[in-house]
Amino acid sequence: MMVTILLMACITFFTRYLFLHRALPFKVGPKMQQFLSFSAPAVLTAIWVPIVFINDEGINLDWQNPYLSAAVVSVIVAYKTHNIYYTTLAGMGLFIILS
Amino acid sequence: MLPLCLAVLPWGILCGSLAVQNGFSALETQAMSLLVFAGSAQLVAIELMAGNTPLLTILFTTLIISSRHFLYGLAIRHKVIDQPFRWRLPVSFVLTDELFAFSHHRKAYRTKVRLIYALSAGFSFYIAWNIWTLLGIVAGSLLPDLTHLGLDFAIAATFIALVIPGVKNFATLATVITAGVVATLLKSQGFQLWLVTAALIAMTVGYLISRWQAKEEHTQ
Numbered sequence: 671m672m673v674t675i676l677l678m679a680c681i682t683f684f685t686r687y688l689f690l691h692r693a694l695p696f697k698v699g700p701k702m703q704q705f706l707s708f709s710a711p712a713v714l715t716a717i718w719v720p721i722v723f724i725n726d727e728g729i730n731l732d733w734q735n736p737y738l739s740a741a742v743v744s745v746i747v748a749y750k751t752h753n754i755y756y757t758t759l760a761g762m763g764l765f766i767i768l769s
Numbered sequence: 770m771l772p773l774c775l776a777v778l779p780w781g782i783l784c785g786s787l788a789v790q791n792g793f794s795a796l797e798t799q800a801m802s803l804l805v806f807a808g809s810a811q812l813v814a815i816e817l818m819a820g821n822t823p824l825l826t827i828l829f830t831t832l833i834i835s836s837r838h839f840l841y842g843l844a845i846r847h848k849v850i851d852q853p854f855r856w857r858l859p860v861s862f863v864l865t866d867e868l869f870a871f872s873h874h875r876k877a878y879r880t881k882v883r884l885i886y887a888l889s890a891g892f893s894f895y896i897a898w899n900i901w902t903l904l905g906i907v908a909g910s911l912l913p914d915l916t917h918l919g920l921d922f923a924i925a926a927t928f929i930a931l932v933i934p935g936v937k938n939f940a941t942l943a944t945v946i947t948a949g950v951v952a953t954l955l956k957s958q959g960f961q962l963w964l965v966t967a968a969l970i971a972m973t974v975g976y977l978i979s980r981w982q983a984k985e986e987h988t989q
Contacts (some may be wrong), residue, residue, distance in 0.1 A: 671794075671797050672800065674814075674827060674828075675800055675804060677828055678805045678827070678828065678831045681832050681835060682805050682806070682807045683861070683862065685835040685839055686835075686862065686864040687858070687861035687862075689839060689842030689843045689846050690842050690849055690861045692850055692857075697847070698844075703844075703847070706843055707844070708940070708941065708971065708975035708976060709841065709844050709869075709968065710844075710869055710870050710932075711941055711944050711975075712967070713964070714931055714932050715948040715949050715971070716951070716952035716968050717952075717964065719950075720957070721922070722922075722925050723953045723957075728957050729953060736922075737919070740926070741922075748932075748933035749934070753772075753930075754773060754930040754931070755775070755776075757933075758772075758930055761925070761926035762926055765926075766919075769919050
């Protein structure tokens with residue numbers, strides 16, 4: 671198992687380091703830069719939305735789904751307060767009460 | 770970064786306890802957080818390794834899940850590339866989703882002070898992640914089943930807190946909606962490259978809208 675973990679570590683590090691390697695002969699132009707400026711919202715949202723909507727059976731759009739109601743509340747709190755503590759506390763709190 | 774360190778507490782506990790309950794030793798579990806340091810890749814790999822999945826499949830899956838870091842590296846390349854290797858190496862080691870979400874300042878990584886700031890943030894996150902994993906190892910060996918507590922919702926809540934305050938214009942809003950819809954559809958279909966595909970489509974939508982808006986402003 672240790673070997674697998676070491677190989678995984680190499681892969682993760684490789685993906686993080688590759689484009690910070692100086693010998694790669696290219697420059698990121700302004701258009702590419704603008705494209706990449708959307709990477710954080712795109713990737714993070716692509717991670718969290720499926721957590722909320724997908725369960726073992728598939729896509730779950732039911733309002734009884736505690737993930738969904740807790741996510742809606744988190745979004746509202748995040749939008750109003752811009753505060754990570756309030757958002758996670760409100761979301762997790764409601765989630766635990768509902769489930 | 771401190772709020773983020775606390776916000777990943779449930780996620781770290783989930784990682785630690787899930788591994789222990791799937792037959793990993795404490796040492797292996799901690800080594801994973803110390804060396805791999807990537808929550809989502811760790812969670813998926815734990816399930817795969819517990820199911821005796823072939824090594825190549827595990828490594829390929831790790832690469833797929835981690836490939837979003839290529840985008841992060843590209844995005845901060847122009848800020849970091851002039852720094853010496855001894856700075857770029859640690860920056861890349863702690864280049865997580867959370868640190869990347871925090872590095873949007875125009876001058877991020879560009880001065881020594883900002884580099885030290887980014888590295889302190891990155892490594893405090895690293896330390897926190899490992900302490901939470903340790904807590905998960907302890908909790909996982911004492912308590913029967915933590916994995917059905919819905920600790921994974923904490924991941925969603927953290928990322929909502931990171932994304933929503935940044936939605937300040939129509940292009941970003943369109944990016945976020947596209948990413949969510951496409952990722953959910955692709956993942957529910959069992960498509961392996963769902964994360965990167967959804968992200969690239971969403972980024973294209975955001976980019977095209979922002980270009981189109983710039984042109985509109987220009988012609989007015």
